[in-house]
Amino acid sequence: MRSIDDFTRPLENISPMDDPLGLIVRDWAEKYVIPHRRKFDEDYVDHKFIEPAFDKLMGEMGMQRVLFPENMGGWGFGRSDHVGTSMYRIMEEVARADSGMAVAYGVVYWPLLMIAVEPHVNYELCKEFAPIFCDTEEARFAANAMTEPQGGSDIENMEILGGSTIQTTAVLDGDEWVINGHKLWPTNSGGVCNLFGVVCTTNPGSRDPDDFAFIFVPADTPGCTQGPPYQKAGMAADKNGDIWFENVRVPKSYRAHGPGLDAMYFKEMVSLGNMASTAFVGGVLLNVWERLYEFVSEETYKGQPLKEHDAVAGLLADIARDAEVVRIVGYQNARMMDRPDIYGARWSDEQVAKARLYKYWSADVGMETLGKAMNLMSVYGADRDWDIEKHWRDLKIVQLWLGGKQLGQAEVARWFWDLETV
Numbered sequence: 001m002r003s004i005d006d007f008t009r010p011l012e013n014i015s016p017m018d019d020p021l022g023l024i025v026r027d028w029a030e031k032y033v034i035p036h037r038r039k040f041d042e043d044y045v046d047h048k049f050i051e052p053a054f055d056k057l058m059g060e061m062g063m064q065r066v067l068f069p070e071n072m073g074g075w076g077f078g079r080s081d082h083v084g085t086s087m088y089r090i091m092e093e094v095a096r097a098d099s100g101m102a103v104a105y106g107v108v109y110w111p112l113l114m115i116a117v118e119p120h121v122n123y124e125l126c127k128e129f130a131p132i133f134c135d136t137e138e139a140r141f142a143a144n145a146m147t148e149p150q151g152g153s154d155i156e157n158m159e160i161l162g163g164s165t166i167q168t169t170a171v172l173d174g175d176e177w178v179i180n181g182h183k184l185w186p187t188n189s190g191g192v193c194n195l196f197g198v199v200c201t202t203n204p205g206s207r208d209p210d211d212f213a214f215i216f217v218p219a220d221t222p223g224c225t226q227g228p229p230y231q232k233a234g235m236a237a238d239k240n241g242d243i244w245f246e247n248v249r250v251p252k253s254y255r256a257h258g259p260g261l262d263a264m265y266f267k268e269m270v271s272l273g274n275m276a277s278t279a280f281v282g283g284v285l286l287n288v289w290e291r292l293y294e295f296v297s298e299e300t301y302k303g304q305p306l307k308e309h310d311a312v313a314g315l316l317a318d319i320a321r322d323a324e325v326v327r328i329v330g331y332q333n334a335r336m337m338d339r340p341d342i343y344g345a346r347w348s349d350e351q352v353a354k355a356r357l358y359k360y361w362s363a364d365v366g367m368e369t370l371g372k373a374m375n376l377m378s379v380y381g382a383d384r385d386w387d388i389e390k391h392w393r394d395l396k397i398v399q400l401w402l403g404g405k406q407l408g409q410a411e412v413a414r415w416f417w418d419l420e421t422v
C-alpha cells in the first residue's frame with residue numbers, strides 16, 4: 001500500500017536531518033493535532049485544544065529554538081546550509097495536520113530570520129531575545145507586524161513603492177526609538193505575541209531604502225496593545241488581530257541592522273514567507289491524498305471501489321500528479337534558498353519573484369485539487385469528519401496572504417518580462 005512517503009523529494013539534495021526531524025514532527029502531529037483538529041474552529045479565541053499542542057512542539061520539544069545559536073540555547077539552524085530544506089519539511093509536516101498551526105509556528109521564525117540567519121546574524125539581538133524562546137518549556141510567539149489598515153501589499157511591493165506607503169513611524173529620541181502606528185492581521189497577534197518585528201518608516205512617504213526600519217518590540221513594552229483575534233474562514237490556530245503602538249519606546253539597538261540593510265533583508269522575509277506557503281500547500285495536499293485514498297477505497301459504486309472506475313481514476317491521477325509536482329517544486333524552491341551561491345541572494349528580486357511564482361501557482365493548484373476531491377466525495381466533501389472542507393477553507397487563506405495572487409503576478413511579470421511600472 002502506498003503512503004505519503006512515496007511522493008518524491010530531491011533525495012540527493014536534502015538535509016540529513018530531513019527524515020529525523022520530519023518524522024518527529026509527524027509523530028507529534030499524529031498524537032497531538034490530528035485527533036483534535038476538528039475542534040479547532042470553535043477554539044479560535046481560547047486555544048484550549050490548540051495551546052497544548054503548541055506547547056509540546058515548540059516548548060517541550062524545543063522547535064521554537066532552532067534558529068538561535070547553540071551557545072544561546074538554540075539549535076544553530078541559522079548557520080545551516082540546509083535551513084531552507086529543513087524548514088520546508090517541518091512546515092509540510094505541520095501543515096499536513098493543520099496549516100493554521102503551520103503558519104503560527106512558521107511565523108515564530110519569520111521576524112527572527114532578520115537577525116538569526118547567516119550571513120547577517122545580529123548576535124547582540126539574538127542574545128537579547130533568545131531567552132524568550134529558549135528558556136521555557138511553553139510555546140512563545142513572534143510576529144511580523146507589516147500590514148496596515150491602508151494596505152499590506154504596497155508595503156511588500158518594495159521594488160516599486162520602496163516602503164513609501166508605510167505609516168508606522170519610528171523616531172530616534174536619544175538612545176531610543178519611539179514608535180507610533182497601527183498594524184493589523186499579523187500572524188500570532190490577537191493577544192498571543194511575545195515579540196514583534198515591526199515594519200516602520202523613519203521618514204513617511206520616502207522611497208529611500210535607508211528610511212525603512214525593522215525594529216523589534218517585546219509585546220509587553222508600555223504603549224503596545226493587541227486586540228482580540230479575528231474570526232476567519234479557518235486557520236483558527238493562527239490568531240490575527242490589531243496591534244497599536246502608541247509612543248512605544250525601545251532601545252536604539254533593537255533596529256535589526258540599520259539604513260539600507262533592513263529593507264534589503266526584509267525582501268528575504270518575503271521570499272522565505274512564500275517558500276513556506278508552498279510547503280503549507282504541499283502538506284495539505286499530502287493529507288488530502290491520504291483522506292481521499294481511504295474514501296475511494298472504501299466507497300463503492302456498481303459493486304466496485306470508487307477508485308476502480310475509469311472516470312474516477314482519471315481524477316485521482318490528476319490529484320496525485322498535483323501533489324507530486326507541488327512537492328518537487330516546493331523542495332526546489334527550498335533548495336534555491338539554501339544555495340544562494342548558485343541561485344543568488346535570498347533577498348534578490350529574482351528569488352522574491354520566483355518564490356512568489358511557486359506560491360501562487362501551488363495555491364491555485366491546491367484550490368483546484370480540493371475542488372476535485374470534494375466533487376468526488378460529494379456530500380462527504382463538506383462533512384467535517386473527512387477534513388477535506390477544513391483544508392479547503394484553510395488553503396483559500398494561503399492564497400490570499402502575502403499580497404494575494406495579484407501582487408504575486410505583478411512581481412513575477414515584472415521580473416520575467418522586464419516591466420518598469422507595474
Ligand SMILES: Cc1cc2nc3c(=O)[nH]c(=O)nc-3n(C[C@H](O)[C@H](O)[C@H](O)COP(=O)(O)OP(=O)(O)OC[C@H]3O[C@@H](n4cnc5c(N)ncnc54)[C@H](O)[C@@H]3O)c2cc1C
Pocket residue numbers: 107143144145146147148149150151152153154157184185186187188235238240397400401402403404405406407410422
Ligand atoms: C491568515 C493570515 C495571516 C497573515 N499574516 C500576516 C503577517 O504575519 N504579517 C502581516 O503583516 N500581515 C499578515 N497578513 C495580512 C496579509 O498579508 C495581507 O492581508 C495581504 O498582504 C493583503 O493586504 P491587504 O489585505 O491590506 O490588501 P491590499 O494590499 O489592500 O490589496 C487589495 C487587493 O489589491 C491587490 N493588489 C495589491 N497590489 C497589487 C498590484 N501591484 N497589482 C494588482 N493588484 C494588487 C491585492 O492582491 C488585493 O487583492 C495575514 C493575513 C491572513 C489572512
